[in-house]
Amino acid sequence: MAKSVLVVGGGPAGLAAARTLGKLGIPTILVEKEQKLGGRPILEDYHTLIPRKMTPQQVIGPFIEEVQNNPNVDVKLGVELEACEGEAPNFKVKLSNGEEHEVGAIVVATGFQHFDAKRKGELGYGIYPDVITNLELEQMFSREGKLYRPSNGQLPKRVAFVFCVGSRDRQLGVTNVHCCRYGCALSGLQGTEIREKYPDVDVFCYYMDVRTYGTWEYPFYWAPQEKYGVRYVRGRIAEITYNPQDGRLRVKHEDTIVQRPAEVPMDLVVLVLGMEPSEGTKKVAKILGLAQDPDSQFLVPAEDSGSNIISNKPGVFIAGACKGPIDIESSLAEGEAAGAEAATFIGAKVSA
Amino acid sequence: MAIHERSLVDPERILRKERLVIDGIDVSGDWNLIILPRVIEDYDLSFLDEVLEQPEGKTILQCYQCSYCTASCPVHNYWDERYNPRHFIHLARLGLIDELQKRADVMWRCVSCHKCTHRCPKGVLVEEVLKAILRVMAKRGIIEEYPSKKFDKFFLESVYEYGRIEDGELLFGWIEKQGYQVVKDPVLKKPIPFMGGVPEWLKQLAIKPIKNMNIGFLILNAKHMLFHPRTKNWNRFKQVLRKVMEEEGVFAH
Ligand SMILES: Cc1cc2nc3c(=O)[nH]c(=O)nc-3n(C[C@H](O)[C@H](O)[C@H](O)COP(=O)(O)OP(=O)(O)OC[C@H]3O[C@@H](n4cnc5c(N)ncnc54)[C@H](O)[C@@H]3O)c2cc1C
Ligand code: SF4
Ligand code: SF4
Ligand code: SF4
Numbered sequence: 234m235a236k237s238v239l240v241v242g243g244g245p246a247g248l249a250a251a252r253t254l255g256k257l258g259i260p261t262i263l264v265e266k267e268q269k270l271g272g273r274p275i276l277e278d279y280h281t282l283i284p285r286k287m288t289p290q291q292v293i294g295p296f297i298e299e300v301q302n303n304p305n306v307d308v309k310l311g312v313e314l315e316a317c318e319g320e321a322p323n324f325k326v327k328l329s330n331g332e333e334h335e336v337g338a339i340v341v342a343t344g345f346q347h348f349d350a351k352r353k354g355e356l357g358y359g360i361y362p363d364v365i366t367n368l369e370l371e372q373m374f375s376r377e378g379k380l381y382r383p384s385n386g387q388l389p390k391r392v393a394f395v396f397c398v399g400s401r402d403r404q405l406g407v408t409n410v411h412c413c414r415y416g417c418a419l420s421g422l423q424g425t426e427i428r429e430k431y432p433d434v435d436v437f438c439y440y441m442d443v444r445t446y447g448t449w450e451y452p453f454y455w456a457p458q459e460k461y462g463v464r465y466v467r468g469r470i471a472e473i474t475y476n477p478q479d480g481r482l483r484v485k486h487e488d489t490i491v492q493r494p495a496e497v498p499m500d501l502v503v504l505v506l507g508m509e510p511s512e513g514t515k516k517v518a519k520i521l522g523l524a525q526d527p528d529s530q531f532l533v534p535a536e537d538s539g540s541n542i543i544s545n546k547p548g549v550f551i552a553g554a555c556k557g558p559i560d561i562e563s564s565l566a567e568g569e570a571a572g573a574e575a576a577t578f579i580g581a582k583v584s585a
Numbered sequence: 586m587a588i589h590e591r592s593l594v595d596p597e598r599i600l601r602k603e604r605l606v607i608d609g610i611d612v613s614g615d616w617n618l619i620i621l622p623r624v625i626e627d628y629d630l631s632f633l634d635e636v637l638e639q640p641e642g643k644t645i646l647q648c649y650q651c652s653y654c655t656a657s658c659p660v661h662n663y664w665d666e667r668y669n670p671r672h673f674i675h676l677a678r679l680g681l682i683d684e685l686q687k688r689a690d691v692m693w694r695c696v697s698c699h700k701c702t703h704r705c706p707k708g709v710l711v712e713e714v715l716k717a718i719l720r721v722m723a724k725r726g727i728i729e730e731y732p733s734k735k736f737d738k739f740f741l742e743s744v745y746e747y748g749r750i751e752d753g754e755l756l757f758g759w760i761e762k763q764g765y766q767v768v769k770d771p772v773l774k775k776p777i778p779f780m781g782g783v784p785e786w787l788k789q790l791a792i793k794p795i796k797n798m799n800i801g802f803l804i805l806n807a808k809h810m811l812f813h814p815r816t817k818n819w820n821r822f823k824q825v826l827r828k829v830m831e832e833e834g835v836f837a838h
Binding site for chain 1: 593623624625626627628630646647649650672675676678679681684707
């Protein structure tokens with residue numbers, strides 16, 4: 234029986250799995266297709282993370298360091314899983330760098346990708362420079378340290394967040410019906426950051442409902458609204474236009490509380506992007522024969538297991554955003570759980 | 586032409602001509618109707634700033650529009666659905682002034698039962714917030730001063746003066762204070778409530794009790810209005826009252 238484990242994906246979930254396996258003394262191969270570990274938050278320079286308002290470096294950095302320094306973990310950057318033969322606990326895996334390995338278990342942590350906002354043409358992304366994504370806003374903060382309108386470099390007087398772009402939307406087909414889970418909360422945080430730093434900038438959130446679930450309710454909904462004056466307006470933005478007279482955007486919606494259509498001027502509009510399974514997730518699902526949700530294509534756990542991380546295939550464990558929208562803390566926890574499950578699966582025992 | 590969703594269309598936005606001829610062509614019946622757009626084109630955000638400056642307005646930001654208050658409000662439930670505390674808060678926060686103005690006629694109807702405040706899950710002091718909104722509206726001249734406040738003041742004045750209230754005195758005197766064009770009777774020099782430029786509802790309000798009163802009571806009232814009887818020893822009591830009221834800052838006479 235092979236005694237090593239393959240972890241596919243070096244984001245929060247994959248790192249946590251590899252770290253746990255390494256700490257248990259199990260030979261682990263971690264393949265990450267990019268040249269850097271850390272997943273979306275590190276690769277794409279998120280600024281401040283919900284819920285603890287720490288940077289990606291503070292949250293994920295220690296995991297990267299431990300994994301890199303653990304002699305049991307063999308990190309392979311720029312490498313993907315190409316093929317897999319055999320059954321658990323004797324998988325023969327082929328990697329994109331030509332290597333072949335025999336492993337006893339596999340942890341899949343291939344994550345998500347952002348919704349492509351251009352698909353919602355009526356929102357004007359890619360047409361009007363002052364329509365940006367929430368990811369770009371994160372990068373504006375983290376890379377440039379200031380808020381500005383891309384069209385003229387000036388501070389906007391008003392910023393609008395448009396919730397649920399690429400989520401909860403049957404127009405996009407059956408693939409994007411789910412809720413992104415992080416969007417409302419991240420907008421609350423981004424709105425707070427704007428109001429803290431630029432108290433004269435008015436911030437609006439256009440929502441269908443505010444889904445700051447669990448303990449996120451106070452810090453990412455109540456506090457932004459009560460303490461920072463972020464304004465919440467119920468109504469989904471249906472169209473964004475540009476007015477050449479004043480050079481400002483118009484957000485077109487119905488204020489469903491007043492029951493009146495509205496076309497209100499805004500200087501910067503932030504689209505709150507949904508999450509989709511990454512290309513890597515879909516590819517690995519095919520290679521390993523993993524069950525996917527027929528609509529969203531996210532991986533789904535085994536039907537006969539109450540556990541979230543046990544896949545339909547014995548010896549394969551799934552963790553993080555490859556299974557659907559999820560936050561970093563939960564991705565880390567699932568990675569840890571998947572690592573531990575993989576360890577017990579290959580028969581690792583705690584020696585006395 | 587029929588108007589769909591008629592309830593959403595304010596009458597003043599409907600332009601309709603019975604006969605309409607354009608370029609010599611009679612288009613009556615088809616194109617004789619125009620509805621002006623009802624699009625909200627901007628917010629007046631300074632309105633909220635002014636509400637927040639009022640001591641009673643501080644908690645307005647806490648509202649998350651659940652409508653627990655409105656569902657509990659007796660005025661909304663049993664009098665007029667247009668009286669809706671939750672809705673007023675939303676309008677005030679976005680500064681939708683024309684919408685507030687549309688409701689100006691009902692906005693003073695709060696009976697201060699404080700059910701809203703006691704029940705609000707977000708700790709909004711709803712009744713107070715509404716008063717703050719009204720104050721800003723009054724300051725901006727988009728609502729008249731609290732009509733019942735005028736009445737309260739007059740009520741207080743007449744108790745203070747005579748140590749008692751006289752129904753007729755209260756009614757006629759108050760009508761006079763409102764500044765309505767009134768017709769006065771030659772004997773008592775009092776306004777006749779059902780004549781002159783008094784609004785219809787007020788005429789009804791005055792006529793109904795008079796019709797139902799027995800004649801002896803009417804005469805008694807007229808006598809009292811003429812001679813202004815005071816409560817016994819009222820002058821001494823008045824001084825004590827004045828002291829207390831001054832200490833409490835109720836009014837400066
Ligand atoms: C704009 C935005 C902001 C967010 N902000 C927060 C926040 O503040 N707080 C929070 O908790 N969550 C936040 N999230 C969610 C957070 O990004 C995810 O919870 C987290 O990234 C999921 O981690 P993961 O490891 O499952 O997936 P990912 O981060 O997607 O990592 C997957 C990794 O696998 C690699 N990979 C993919 N396919 C293959 C393959 N075939 N072979 C090898 N490697 C592969 C990828 O390159 C990537 O490095 C945010 C999401 C978005 C969209
Ligand atoms: S978390 Fe919020 S923004 Fe994201 S899909 Fe759900 S409701 Fe919409
Ligand atoms: S009960 Fe409180 S939170 Fe709910 S709508 Fe009324 S004021 Fe707002
Ligand atoms: S205090 Fe006024 S607004 Fe509040 S429930 Fe009573 S009547 Fe309604």
